[in-house]
Amino acid sequence: MAPSAEEAAKKASEAIAGSAVKEFKRESNTARFVGAGTAGIAELAIFHPVDTTAKRLMSNHGKIISASQLNSVIFKDKASASIPQRFISLFPGLGYAAAYKVLQRIYKYGGQPIARDYLAKNHGDKFDNAFGKGNGKAIMHATAGSLIGIGEIVLLPLDVLKIKRQTNPEAFRNRGFLRIIGDEGFALYRGWGWTAARNAPGSFALFGGSAAAKQYLYKLEDYNSASWLQNFVASIAGASASLLVSAPLDVVKTRIQNRNFENPESGFRIISNMAKNEGFTSFFKGLTPKLLMTGPKLVFSFWLAQTLIPAFGKVM
Incomplete structure (x- = not known):
């Protein structure tokens, strides 16, 4: 007996379950950007001091062998100040950080679904054929993220200014944002x-x-359709993998960006000096605080964005 129209539709639905082709436009772009922006603002308010600590540890060239030395590396000229003053010193460059972090999260978390939609609509069948249904969908999500990650360099000047303010404030020499833009120009894209x-x-x-x-x-x-708990676990998996994979190049990127404007150093020279003078483990400097402190920051913002975007999608 020939299957009914309802049975045929059910079988067709089952055949495409997990297909990359079907991963397309499940919420509005407004919901994506608002959800991502909200996650960025919440992350900034909670984790900016943690980010400053990690950047200062990554920028330290020597080995830390005592608590007093650790205190000096983290708090710099406020190392002997009161606890409130030391805490406030972890908020340098907050204006740059606010602009960079919120724009970055809007771009990254809100932009990845747009890139994913494009891939699903135009190349979803290729991902399914190459990797199989399910596998293809997961790889397509990752590929969309990678493409968006590369495009993130458009925000590089704000990241550079944030890192310099956190780790090398002397580089500013009392210059304001517009003066620095005028003086440095495309040098702010150094290390792109x-x-x-x-x-x-x-x-x-x-x-x-x-x-x-x-x-x-x-x-x-x-x-x-993931619950908040499922999104949380998935965010831990994604953030942990991201931090481990990007750690060595993140150290090199940070050292390129925290140099004085007039005294730049190439990435290859930095790698050579690190390998020669500090050893292989120097490429993973700051990884422990990143996993323990910056890791939760990334988990938090990614989890919040993944939870809020579908929620906002229901009302926007």
Whole structure:
């Protein structure tokens, strides 16, 4: 007996379950940008001091062998000040950080679904054919993240100014934002290649790790249907993978960006000096505080964005 129209539709639906082709436009772009921006603002308010601490540890060239030395590296000229003053010293460059972090999260978390929609609509069948349904969808999410990560270099000047303010405020010499832009110009894009090289695998691992957790751990066909707990676990998987993969290039990128404007140093020279003078482990400096402190920051913002974007999608 020929199957009924309802049975045929059900079988067709089952055939495309998990297909990359079906991962397309589940919420408005407004919902994506508002959800991502809200996550960025919340992250900034809570974790900016943590980010400053990690950047200062990564920028330290020597070995830390005592608590007093650690105190000096983290708090710099406020190392002997009161506890409130030391805490406030962890908020340098907050204006640059606010602009960079919120724009970055809007671009990254809000832009990845747009890139994913494009890939699903135009190349979804290629991902399915190359990797199989389910696998193809997860890899497509990761690829969309990687493409967005590379494009993130457009925000590089704000990141450079934020890092210099956190780790090398003397580089500003009392100059304001517009004066620095006028003086330095495209020099603010110094290290863009290393930034792209760091962002591509890091963003691939972030979105790919999250998608893999939803696909293989929770067997979700629609990633947007994940509960807040499932999004939290998936964010841990993605953030951990991203930090581990990007750690070496992140150290190089930070050292390029925290140099004085008039005394730049190439990434290859930095790598050579690190390997010669500090050893292989120097490429993972700051990894422990990043996993313990910056890791939760990334987990928090990614989890919040993944939870808020579908929620806002229902009302926008």
